[in-house]
Amino acid sequence: MPSALFVVSEHGYWGEECIEPLTTLSDAGVDVTVATPTGDPPEVDERSVDPENVGEEQAEWVMDVHESDERLQNPEPLARQTAGDYDTVVFPGGHGTEWDINQDSHARDLLRDTVEGDGVALVVCHAVGILAFTRDSDGGFLVDGRDVTGFPNEWEEGIVDDDDLMPDGRKLPYWVEDEVKAAGGNWDAELDQDTSVTVDGSLVTARGPGSSHAAAVTLLDELGIEYED
Template sequence: MLRPPRILMILTSSATMGAGGEPTGLWFEELATPFTTFVDAGAAVALASIAGGPAPIDPRSLKPKGENAPSVERFLADAAASAALAATLPLSDTAAEDYDAVFLPGGHGTMWDLPRSDALAGLLGTAWAAGRVVAAVCHGPAGLVRATDGTGAPLVRGRRVTAFSDSEERAVGLAERVPFLLETRLRDLGARYERAADFQPFVLADGRLVTGQNPASSALTARLTLDALAEASR
């Protein structure tokens, strides 16, 4: 790949856990760490969301200034990055063919709108069929549950994947709040689900499909996404 890789990060637009539910949204570090990793590698990164416009941030994922992870502090201090987050592209205005990789950060908001989005399922299917890299971390793999490969089968079927585990969901006290348990759904779709101990870094790369288990996995998920891009360009 002679030009810089182009990466589309697709964020949730769901600000609550269901109608009238408690606040949720994007888990900030799962955006900031991959974003800065990609930028440092010379990639051109675009931010989109299901509805477009400002992406909601899970308030639990932000601390007072100076107390966040370095990637979060850096993102917040970057005027261009903050402006992009405040005015994300509507997913309907994006095309998979314009990007080399699609990356889905997590946050509990993803459990409500990513699986229901026809546009996302279509974009991911098109990206996969076109040989693009597809990556997701933590609850981001919720966006994969309706995506299909070129045969019409679930994209995750028969492939090694990870995501926020059922055990982790119970540990954070939200197993009864989410629309479904992500590990269970992926297994039901035929994925070869694997996991590490709760909240420990764990990432899988099955060819062009890269998935990370939890927030602690975001940095490694980003690095393996770049590795998959390099491999795909050979």
């Protein structure tokens, strides 16, 4: 049975970006393990389960899975995970990743070892920021020269204020697009398209919530797993 590790933020993952791939892969027969930096259950970003923001049906679905899925409620500690134990490692997005996942050395090691090894990595939305801090085995940036998509500056401008403060009062530490470009990534968020998923070798990146399903289906295809809608 193919296996996947989901590396999920304890500071606020975006509901659809985790739950959509998690359920899609599970339904396709993939054995899913969830890990967080400390092994504590992840937190879901409140804005991603606000009916006024995402719709009542999606908000209820995400919260139902978040609260009932045993894998999310009892995750593994990230430091105990090894890339070689999984066929794919998935990094769901959400602003919360900027405070833990993207800065975590074990998460960066998992990403590097997956991309340089025999697996496939899927990195979504704000989690794409991890590419700005991940080095390859030779010491260069893993993203240097790679085609990627992710959460664009144009969208961030509609969320933070002039002081880079988010609606909850936290200061955004960096903008994903700026940092990934500075690390050498070939950035194209395809803002003229409804969805944006980019494949560059064993690295798959996705723009944001609306691309979550397409990202999951693309990942299954990269794993050689047939998907039936």
